[in-house]
Amino acid sequence: MNEIKNIKCSEVTQNELKFAVYHTSDFLPFMQKLNIPHRHNYYMILLNEKNTGSQLIDFKESPIEPLSVTCMYNGQIHQWLDFDKIEGYILVFESDFFALRYQNYQLSEFSFLTYRHKQPYLKIAVEKFERLKSIAIWMLNEYKTNEADYEKSLRSLLNLLLIDLNRLFEPIPKNTEFSQSLQLVHHFEELIDKHYKQKHFVKEYASIMYIRPNYLNSVCNDVVNIAAGELIRNRILLEAKRLLIHEQKTVAEIAYELGFEDNSYFGRFFKKYENITPDAFKRKFINTSQFYQI
Template structure:
């Protein structure tokens, strides 16, 4: 059975360095003209739009392109482009191990708010922030031509921190305390075990908390009960599989450990409001 294509950094990088790429968006698009189908990356990916139109889609949510918009994506997310007009901006791709020799805390980058699965990492910079970030991207592009790896890594990290500072997440006003750590750990476990573990009590046991406490923290930070978070993660994976033309509904149901097609269809329709078949048709228009 086919899988959603996983694009590796080396396949989209047309420069010498295969674990890092920075370029003008218009140059990147010219070099990767056919990269418009839904796909995943095995690397980190970010784009800053300066001109152009159309839209892009991340995990089945569509965003209209606008000047100053930034989007950040971690490995594994599904996305596609539907651009219009003359696109301008910057794009940066970097491997998951790009900062390995620079940072003591290996998960430092993935713990930044801009790469958090708690909130959507699509936001718009104001003009002051935009001028500063354009200048930094331009410097990063100049360093890329000189292949000065340590300076590249340091400047890229600085850019990520500036963007993280500019980002206005929905959790604004909530303290970065133990509860936020608990939520992040819950989401990490959910990504690993959503196919076989479907109940809040199963995750609560792994996190050494009570189901009631996990529910309360999820409600405070995400506005959802833990069970809803779990079901939404399963739904997302179902959508990722349903866009594959050679997967049957039965195969998707089996992959997600549902007992039968009927139960899977009821589950999908209850949350998404449409059947798996209707969702598939809407994506194949």
């Protein structure tokens, strides 16, 4: 088993802008190179207009259908499976590119770009796809012509695209009280993503946020219908599965990396929530050939 490759944004954008937009025909060489499991350090949005294909995103095969949108966030493990015939547009970017323009408006505001959405994928109506496509084409023109202030234009167009996508993924309007609660959950998720290897308990995050654990748990249940503790566990388990499948590390080494000093406790924790031991999970996916087309 080969170790997972970590792909930097600059390897795909081939620039220091931390952003690129491609027609899929121009992105094909990257797809051919990345048809093995790899970990993104960037966000990716695929707007597929015609034909079908498939890809692997964090252990699950995801279809690529006509008039569909697929969004991937930083840190996910990805593998292109069937991609030769798809036609559409691909955006790749780092959070820094967006944050330079919108300092107080982070990408975590868009829930479809967080780990809570395990596979944000939508098939959409023609008219809605055409609107997204028009923004992508505008971006592509700005990107290629490289005129004055094109970076500002690209950031503004990216923001427009993300707002449109958010309307599709989160169609219900939010009142002010709900929006404030949602921001709190987003902040909690950001802290989890930063500290999940060291902090495993709700009270630890509540302390950082200067709120009571019970209140944090209540808000999470109200906003996303998931308990605060479950959000933490889901992030730990997701990384555990990524490491078990794609890294040449023992279960004991993975347990230590994830903040479990006791290897047997990690084993019990994993089996409790996945109904399978870490070793059995690893064997199961090593024997699944689709994960290792190397």
